[in-house]
Amino acid sequence: KAGVTQTPRYLIKTRGQQVTLSCSPISGHRSVSWYQQTPGQGLQFLFEYFSETQRNKGNFPGRFSGRQFSNSRSEMNVSTLELGDSALYLCASSLVGTGTNTEAFFGQGTRLTVV
């Protein structure tokens, strides 16, 4: 069974540009969450999508957005990149939705560097 796949693995962008990251969840998983990991702030929740709807959102500016497609694949977009957006962006997939707790399985992440 394939795991969570994130593309690309590494990305270098210039300040002011925008970027789109992609995540393919484990087959059958309908919930996809995104996290940002930085040395200073640790692992922080960005947002979660379930059945193409954003269900939860963390405390990040509107420059960070996402979407989920009917096949559960998800994309995350960051516009007007800032140097502080340099981070490891992680995607996690889970089997079920609201009201139940299940394990979240993470992809290997996309390392974004903003110069």
Next chain:
Amino acid sequence: DQQVKQNSPSLSVQEGRISILNCDYTNSMFDYFLWYKKYPAEGPTFLISISSIKDKNEDGRFTVFLNKSAKHLSLHIVPSQPGDSAVYFCAANNAGNMLTFGGGTRLMVKP
């Protein structure tokens, strides 16, 4: 406002001994707790979880203990192996898929 805290940034143990990693939380609404292991530049790998209705869950060398009254959980690894050396994160959830992570503890297991 750190709702999940791992107060020890690092821990060093000898191979074969027990490793105990600790985690404290403040939000009493958390009802599911997870431990992840992480290597640099990779995603966290799920290790073990526990529901708030239990006080212990065991899986091979890994055991997680939950003390709800103290809002404290711990991960025990017995026996510790050099391959266990990594950063360990505890995470908490409250009936959703929004994990709140602790800051991590770097475990070093010496041969």
